[in-house]
Amino acid sequence: MIELLNIVAPVAMAIFIVGVGLRLGRFTWALVTKRRFRGVSPTFESPPPRMGVIPALYAVLFGPFNHFYKRANPVWGRGYLFYHVAIITEVIGYTISALIVFAHIIVGRPVPDVSLHLAESFNYSPANLLAIIFGNGEHLQANFLFGEFGSLFIGVTWIAVGFAVVGNLHLMVALVRKWSGAVVGDIDRAAQGIRTPGRYAWDRIVVRTIIFCIIWTELFARLHLVPGIVYLHALLGLTLFVLLPFTYLFHMVYNFLAVFYAVRRRMARTIA
Amino acid sequence: MEAEMQAFVDSLRHNLTAEDVVNLEACMNCKMCGEACAWYLVTGDEKLHPTHKTGLIRQIYRRYMTLEGQIGGALGLVPTPTLADLKENMQYFWACTACGRCTLACPSGISIRRIVRLARAAYADSGLSYANPTIRSIIENTDRRRHSFGLTAAQVLGRVGLFLRSEGLEAPVNVQNAEFLFVCPAAGNTKIPDYGIKLIKILNAAGVSYTISPYVIDTGTEIDHIAVHHKLSKQMLEDWEQEADRLGVQKILLVECGCDTRTLYAEASETLGRPFRYPIVSVDALMLDLIKQGRLPIEKTHLKVTLHDPCYATRLSGLGDLFRELLNLVTDNFIEMTPNREYNYCCNGGAGGMRLPENTATRRKISVLKANQIRATGADFVTSPCVVCTLSLEDTCQTYQLSPSGDRMALVLFEVVYAAMEPALAKLGELDRMRVPAVLRNRDHEFFIAHSVEGQMMRLMQQPDFPELLDWLEQDDIVKRFSKDHPQVYDDIRALREMVMNCENCD
Ligand code: SF4
Ligand code: SF4
Numbered sequence: 001m002i003e004l005l006n007i008v009a010p011v012a013m014a015i016f017i018v019g020v021g022l023r024l025g026r027f028t029w030a031l032v033t034k035r036r037f038r039g040v041s042p043t044f045e046s047p048p049p050r051m052g053v054i055p056a057l058y059a060v061l062f063g064p065f066n067h068f069y070k071r072a073n074p075v076w077g078r079g080y081l082f083y084h085v086a087i088i089t090e091v092i093g094y095t096i097s098a099l100i101v102f103a104h105i106i107v108g109r110p111v112p113d114v115s116l117h118l119a120e121s122f123n124y125s126p127a128n129l130l131a132i133i134f135g136n137g138e139h140l141q142a143n144f145l146f147g148e149f150g151s152l153f154i155g156v157t158w159i160a161v162g163f164a165v166v167g168n169l170h171l172m173v174a175l176v177r178k179w180s181g182a183v184v185g186d187i188d189r190a191a192q193g194i195r196t197p198g199r200y201a202w203d204r205i206v207v208r209t210i211i212f213c214i215i216w217t218e219l220f221a222r223l224h225l226v227p228g229i230v231y232l233h234a235l236l237g238l239t240l241f242v243l244l245p246f247t248y249l250f251h252m253v254y255n256f257l258a259v260f261y262a263v264r265r266r267m268a269r270t271i272a
Numbered sequence: 273m274e275a276e277m278q279a280f281v282d283s284l285r286h287n288l289t290a291e292d293v294v295n296l297e298a299c300m301n302c303k304m305c306g307e308a309c310a311w312y313l314v315t316g317d318e319k320l321h322p323t324h325k326t327g328l329i330r331q332i333y334r335r336y337m338t339l340e341g342q343i344g345g346a347l348g349l350v351p352t353p354t355l356a357d358l359k360e361n362m363q364y365f366w367a368c369t370a371c372g373r374c375t376l377a378c379p380s381g382i383s384i385r386r387i388v389r390l391a392r393a394a395y396a397d398s399g400l401s402y403a404n405p406t407i408r409s410i411i412e413n414t415d416r417r418r419h420s421f422g423l424t425a426a427q428v429l430g431r432v433g434l435f436l437r438s439e440g441l442e443a444p445v446n447v448q449n450a451e452f453l454f455v456c457p458a459a460g461n462t463k464i465p466d467y468g469i470k471l472i473k474i475l476n477a478a479g480v481s482y483t484i485s486p487y488v489i490d491t492g493t494e495i496d497h498i499a500v501h502h503k504l505s506k507q508m509l510e511d512w513e514q515e516a517d518r519l520g521v522q523k524i525l526l527v528e529c530g531c532d533t534r535t536l537y538a539e540a541s542e543t544l545g546r547p548f549r550y551p552i553v554s555v556d557a558l559m560l561d562l563i564k565q566g567r568l569p570i571e572k573t574h575l576k577v578t579l580h581d582p583c584y585a586t587r588l589s590g591l592g593d594l595f596r597e598l599l600n601l602v603t604d605n606f607i608e609m610t611p612n613r614e615y616n617y618c619c620n621g622g623a624g625g626m627r628l629p630e631n632t633a634t635r636r637k638i639s640v641l642k643a644n645q646i647r648a649t650g651a652d653f654v655t656s657p658c659v660v661c662t663l664s665l666e667d668t669c670q671t672y673q674l675s676p677s678g679d680r681m682a683l684v685l686f687e688v689v690y691a692a693m694e695p696a697l698a699k700l701g702e703l704d705r706m707r708v709p710a711v712l713r714n715r716d717h718e719f720f721i722a723h724s725v726e727g728q729m730m731r732l733m734q735q736p737d738f739p740e741l742l743d744w745l746e747q748d749d750i751v752k753r754f755s756k757d758h759p760q761v762y763d764d765i766r767a768l769r770e771m772v773m774n775c776e777n778c779d
Contacts, residue, residue, distance in 0.1 A: 022339060023297060030290040038289070038542040043550060045523070046557040047537070048590030060381045067615055068307045068377040076304075080379060181303025183313070188611055190644040194313050196306060246340075254298035255380040261291050262381025269590020270538050271614055272372025272383040 001231040002115060002127040005238070009126035012238045019245020020253060027257065040268045048269045056266040060259055072187040076174040083167025089160040091252070093153070097136040100145050101129055112144045114230060119144065130234035137161070137222050138230065161222075164215045172212060175204055203247055210236055210243075273336075274355045276398045281336045283397035284329070287390055287502070295382050296333050299326060305374035305384060310617055311367055314638040319364055322374040322384045328353060328361050329391050358400060365391045366404070367634060369625040370497065371583035371618040385588075392500035401499065406628045410499045418511065420494035421462040426732055428461045428489045430741050431750065433729040434765065435469050438758045443472050443725045444709045447483035452525040452553065453516050454482045457532050458490040460659045466754040470690040471527070473706040474559065477697060478568040481710050482525060486728065488515045493531040496539060497584075498624040506543050509535075513549050523551045525558065528684055530582030530622055530658035537589040554591065556657055559689050560598045569696035570689070572604045577688060578651035579606065580642075580665055581616040582658035584623075595657050595685065602692035607649045617641045619656070621664025636671050639664075643672035657685040733772055742769050 040047065051059075069077025104111055105124055113121035114131035117140060121128075135141045137157040142150035174180055182198025217233035220226045243249055251258075265271055273281070288296075303323055306312045311320040318324060331353045334341040344350030370385040370392075378384070395401035402408045413422035429445070436443060444450065454475070460468055475482055492508025495501050516524060526536055533554065540548045562568035579599055586592040592613040599606050611617070619642060620626070620635045642665065646654050654669065656662050665682035668674075675681040697703050712720055721727035732738055745751050746765055755761045 026338065027290055027293045027297065030288060030293045034289045036542075036545045037547065038538075038545075040538055041536060041541055041552065042547050043552055044537055045551050045553045046594070048593065064304065064377050064379050067611070069304065072307045073304070181306060183307055187307060187313075189648055190610070190617060190641045191313055192644070196313065196316050199303065201301075248300035248302075251298055251300040251380065254294060255300075257294045258298035258380035258382050261294055262375070262383075265383070266381075268538075271587050272375035272385045 001228065001235065002125075005127035005130060005231055005235055006125055008235070009130060009238060012242045016241040016244060023245055023250060024253065027254075040270065051267045051269065053263065053267060056263045057259075059266055060262045068187060071185050072183045073174070073179060074185060075170050075177075076179055076182075079167050079170025079172075079174060081167070082163045083171055086160045086162075086164035086167055087252075089156065090164065093136055093157055093160070094133055097133045097141075097145050101132055105129075112140050114140065115228070127231060127234070130238070131230045134218075134234040134237050135221055135230040137218065158222075161215065161218060165219075168208070168212055168215055172208055174198075175201070175208055180204060207240075207243065207247060207249060210239055214240070276400055277355045277358065279398035280358060280394045280400070281332060283394035284333065284390055285337060286397075287393055291383075292386055292390060295384075295386055296326075296330055298380055299323070299330065299382055300380075301327075302379065305378045305382075308373040308375075308377035309368075310373075310620060310638045310641050311634070314640060315634060319361075320367055320634075322368075324361075325364055325368060325391065326384055326387045328357065329387050358395075358398075359403070362395060362400060362404070363630070365395065366407070366498075366624045366628055367631060369583065369618050369620060369623045371622065372587050373583065373615075373618060376587075376615060389500050392498075393502055396499055396501045404628070407499050407624075410494045410627075411501055411504065414490070414492070414495045414499075414501070414504050414508065418488070418508070419490040420458040420492075420498075423458070423462060423489070425486055425489050426735070426737075426741055427744065428456075428465075429486065429725065429728045430732055431745060431748065432461070432465050432469075433725045433732075434745060434751070434761060434768075435466055435754055435758075436472070436725050437729070438754075438761045438764055439469060440707060441469065441472065441476070442708050442712055443476075444483045444711045444723055445725055445728055446486050446519070447711045447723045449520045450483040450711050451481035451522050452483070453488075453512075453519060453521040453523070453550075454484050454525045454527065455488050455491050455512065455515075456527055457493045457529040457659065459493065459663070460527060460529060461489060463663055463750070464659055464684065466750055467684055467687060471555070471684075471686045472709075474568065474686060474690055474693060476707065476709045477693060477702075477705040478559075478562040479705075479710040480558070480562070483519060483521065483711065483723075484725075485515050485519065488512060491527075491529070491532050491535070493529055493535065494627065496535050496543070497531045497622070498627055502543055505535075509540055509544055509548065516550050521550075523553050524548075526552050526554045528555055528657045528659060528686055530584030530661060533582075533591065533658075534584040534588045554594070556591070556594055556598050556685065559686065560594065560601065563598075563601055563689075568689075568693060569700060569702075570602055570692040571696040571699065572602060573688065573691045573695075574605050575603055575688065575691060576605045576607065576650070576652040577603055577683070578609045578646060578649040578654050579612070579685075580609065580619060580646075580654055580656040580661055581613055582622070582656055582661045583616070583618050585657060586616065587614040591657075598685065599655070599688065602689050607651050609645045609649050609651075609654075611645075617645060619658075619661040619664040619668070621660050621667075622658070626660065626664050626667070635664075636667070639668040639671065642668050643674060646674055647672070653681055653683050653688075655683045655685050655688050659684060729768075733768065733775070738772055739769065742772075 065077050110120035113123045132141045142154050146153045178198045178200050180198045183196040186192050214236045217229050221230040305322040335345045341350050345352050370388045372385040374384045410420045414420050496505040536552045654665050662682045662684045669681040
């Protein structure tokens with residue numbers, strides 16, 4: 001597994017970087033080349049008061065759940081909320097971990113060797129580095145990454161894992177029951193009794209199953225149930241990296257921008 | 273690639289902003305936006321789902337405008353949309369009111385309406401939308417006559433003149449240096465000029481300094497929102513500004529039209545590439561100020577009325593609070609419908625929903641949601657600060673028999689204001705205030721004739737085609753509707769005809 005990771009990781013990262021570069025490049029290009037005046041007319045007298053950034057952010061992030069999914073598709077809605085709390089926390093954790101690891105490498109400091117359970121080594125191999133980053137919820141790695149805050153970090157990630165398990169289970173149920181994008185409950189009084197069918201989306205099922213496996217490998221790794229499973233965890237994580245630029249997973253990158261624009265429109269009272 | 277497809281892609285490329293790139297790239301195809309769209313919810317038709325529209329544009333974007341799409345397309349790994357796909361799916365871009373409600377249900381707040389607008393513009397730029405007779409007529413009428421329904425200034429002024437005459441009223445035309453330029457959207461002066469007389473009465477009664485243009489008789493609403501023909505839309509906005517320059521007015525009066533509101537609130541900046549040059553005042557904000565300043569006397573009506581928030585004025589321009597403040601001032605029996613404000617269901621009439629006859633059956637079917645909303649309030653009337661919404665709501669009320677007697681149930685918001693103003697004026701013994709506009713009061717005869725609708729009518733009477741105009745008025749549905757409360761209107765037409773004939777005999 002370690003050898004495999006060492007070979008696959010650079011390729012996967014290259015595909016990831018090229019894919020993300022291509023997709024984000026289009027946005028950057030448009031940002032640079034499409035500059036002209038637009039937005040709310042400054043000559044509009046008595047415009048509605050602008051909305052604050054926090055209420056606008058709240059409306060964009062939680063409005064869909066509060067006004068739609070909570071009633072129309074509660075299983076998907078709960079899954080969406082729980083899972084995103086988890087994944088956002090986890091991604092932030094992985095990003096911080098990666099930055100710390102790379103900082104150590106740049107200044108030539110030792111890093112742990114996960115396979116040997118050594119606190120200090122100069123094993124800068126991709127497999128080891130990925131095991132540190134993706135296994136940041138284990139004691140060895142957490143203590144290296146966060147020192148005295150290691151236990152606190154592990155505590156936070158445990159909560160995130162809990163959210164991930166619950167959220168993912170909900171989303172899996174919604175997918176398998178063909179409730180993805182379906183209306184299964186009353187949206188409101190006016191639309192009482194309206195039901196729409198959902199879809200059985202294969203790309204979702206594949207990706208969600210990978211994520212489901214990632215969560216369980218993380219759990220097994222933390223509980224030290226299967227030795228070396230952190231490498232499988234890292235390999236699955238890498239798979240997602242490769243898929244990310246070419247599947248709906250790319251929303252993990254672009255949706256921050258989408259939310260930014262949605263919040264900006266909301267603040268200016270131009271919702272769409 | 274076929275020429276039309278190339279033109280379509282070029283249009284997308286030209287109009288796409290960085291924000292649109294995000295709208296196209298960030299969609300994860302989760303389909304949750306369908307929970308908000310009345311067209312999809314009621315019909316369950318996948319082709320009316322928001323993502324059916326955005327999906328096609330995304331495919332085109334991916335295939336023709338991205339590197340991986342071009343490579344993947346050449347290898348047959350990425351679908352290649354064809355001209356036939358564009359033609360086949362065109363109808364769905366207009367079975368959508370671009371109301372933006374879907375954005376409220378999207379987990380990332382993606383604006384589907386922006387993609388719909390991009391698509392409509394590309395259909396116009398490629399010439400494909402000309403295949404639809406209504407869209408074609410909007411483009412051609414706007415291009416040729418600067419009025420999307422193809423009415424002439426003579427028809428617009430002649431009909432309003434007839435109604436004003438019947439009520440013994442006046443309105444100012446072509447007055448220099450008035451405060452406001454009043455331009456009625458084509459839908460207003462084509463479909464509801466008889467109701468619109470009440471707005472003239474309000475402005476007259478409050479002593480507002482305004483003028484009507486004898487040339488600019490449309491605001492460009494339909495070219496901007498139905499055809500999305502940016503070039504003509506820009507010309508309409510520039511015409512508006514140039515007419516304001518010519519007349520030396522200070523401000524533009526934004527009449528109750530949701531689409532105009534959105535245009536002047538946001539879209540104009542994009543169309544012109546600069547801010548609109550004149551201050552824009554919504555007539556609702558104006559009426560509110562007039563009431564607060566005591567210039568417009570009112571006595572709260574007891575009408576049991578509910579408010580329909582126009583998508584374009586509330587969800588897309590944020591004026592929901594303004595409408596409520598005004599309504600609460602003039603009625604003591606206002607009932608909110610649910611959901612409301614930005615979450616309100618669309619009336620399904622705007623941006624082509626009602627204008628395209630092919631939508632009629634679906635529109636009426638999906639309006640069951642609107643009918644449910646209205647019915648649940650128990651209100652006797654539903655009002656909206658938008659001409660098109662009001663027309664669509666009236667159709668819904670009739671279709672679902674919400675008013676037992678079949679009476680008119682949908683009112684434009686200014687009609688509710690009028691209902692509060694008229695008794696107040698009557699009590700003060702000042703009903704006459706409605707008759708003459710401020711800018712025509714105490715003026716000499718010459719000025720009056722040069723700048724009144726009556727004067728315009730006299731000028732029209734001297735035109736050789738005036739009898740044809742009278743024929744048109746006699747057959748006109750709006751005149752027929754007006755005649756229900758004003759049966760003498762046909763006597764007026766007859767009198768006008770006789771006057772012309774007598775004059776011809778004089779010659
Ligand atoms: S803009 Fe309105 S009509 Fe069009 S897809 Fe969205 S919700 Fe439906
Ligand atoms: S809800 Fe948003 S992300 Fe989901 S399919 Fe609709 S537009 Fe795409």
